[in-house]
Amino acid sequence: MQKLDVLNGNKAAAIGASLARPGVIAAYPITPQTPVVEYLTEFAANGEIDAAMSEVESELSAMSVVTGASLAGSRTFTATASQGLALMYEPYFRASTLRLPIVMAIVNREMISPQSVWGGQQDSMSVRDAGWLQIYAEDNQEILDLIVQAFKIAEDKRVLLPINICFDGFYLSHMTEKVFIPEQEKVDGFLGIYKPEHVLLDPERPMAVDPLTNGDLLIEYRYKHLKAQQDALKVIDEVDRAYGELFGRTYGGAIEEYRMEDAEYAIVTTGSMSGAAKEAVDLKRAGGIKAGLVRMRMIRPFPKARVCKALAKVKSFGVVDKNVSFGWDTGIVYQEVKSALYEGDNHVPSVPIIGGLGGEDISIKMMMYSIDAIVKATEEKKNRETIWLMV
Known part of the structure; x- marks a missing residue:
């Protein structure tokens, strides 16, 4: 039987x-990632896990260590946030292009400047094109479940790519809620014994890793990398279903649809703000407005086919971003959704919405205001200017 506990998001990730x-x-x-490391160190000190804990002097070193360990055939894990992610960017990019199935939690936090330690998705969104897979959790239960699933996805021979499990700093990392902890034996059966599918470092057979590469070979590398990312869209759906059969929890795969069956208006969200958005959808439904929600779980690869299908029949939609796309005067996910829909046939009015920067709360009232703006875009038959949700 699964154990029920009350956990903050960081402890859920560590477990x-x-x-x-x-x-x-x-x-x-x-x-706000620090407790993840502290919990794991505590588990190792108490003999609860049999893992080599590497105490490094920087995030760049942390990524370098897990890169080397993965090349040597170990299952690896790390975590970071914000400037730490920026500092490790060089080995971060290398880990994906070496096709190493590393799992890393990103506890989302604003980038500088001005200085902030509070939540915001600018850090992970800014590196979305570095070749990693990226999945965003809504709550602490999903954090734990996704960390487990991440190893299954990354290690699949059709994928063999590193993966980020991203969750909002403080709103999830430091707040507590009930979480069911799967049985160790069942997780062992779900993941299986790790058998590396890539070439391993071996002192008996010296080899060069990441040698100077000419254009033809580099193009082949990128081609196969992008194909593997597209294959990951199938794998996440498969893993989500298999996990649900074993543990009773599924999340929809690459996206989650909430009350979208007959929705005329859709609000698109990512991460913990989705709870407030679902409440707003319910309230609007009670008032006669057919609203629905699409939650973006996977940002890389971007599930364009799923998004196009989910939004195929709406009269208008809006995207709430906890980040900005510099130079576009919108959020990043808004641009991604618009790009995906360009290939579809439903070119309807849309509304870019930005909120939650620097840890600002996105309330149910703000989400209801956002839905009102989406409805109004239909009436005006045109895209709206960016709406900034501010108290």
Whole structure:
């Protein structure tokens, strides 16, 4: 039977990682990710996990350590946030192009400047094109479940790519809620014994890793990398269904649809704000407005086919972003959704919405206001200017 506990998001992530039995864990503490490292260190000290804990001097070193460990055949885990993610960018990019199935939690936090330690998705969204898979959690239960699933997705021979499980700093990382913890034996059966599918470092057979590469070979590398990302869209759906059959929890795969069966207006969200948006959808439904929600779980690869299908019949939609797309005067996910819909036949009015920057709360009232703006876009038959949700 699964154990019920009350956990903050960071502990949920640490328990999820420990259930996967990683061989090597390396991370450098940074707010609001620090407790993830502390919990894992505590688990190792108490003998609850059998993992080599690498105490490094920076995030760049943390990513370098798990890169080397993965090349040597270990299942690996790390975590970071914000400036820490920026500092590790060089080995972060290398990990994906070396096709290493590393799992890393990103506890979303604003980038500088002005200085902020509070939540915002600018950090992970800014590196979305570095070749990693990216999935965003709504609550603490999903954090734990996604960390476990991440190893299954990343290690699939059709994928073999590193993966980020992203969750909102403080709103999830430091707030507590009930979480069901899967049985270790069932997780072992779900993941299986890790058998590396890539070429391993071997002292008996010296080899060069990442040698100087000419154009033809580099193009082939990128081609196969992008194909593997597209295959990951199938794998996440498969893993979500298999996990649901075993543990009773499914999340919809690459996207979650809420009350979209007959929706005329859709609000698109990512992460923890989705709870407030669902409440707003319910309230609007009670008032006679057929609203629905599409939650973007996977940002990379972008599930364009699923998004196009979900929004195929709406009269208008809006996207709420906790980030900005510099130069576009909108959020990043808004541009991604618009790009996906360009290939579809439903060119309807849309509304870019930005809120939650620097940890600002996105309330139910703000979400209801956003839905009103989406409805108004239909009436005006044109796209709206960017709406900034501010108290």
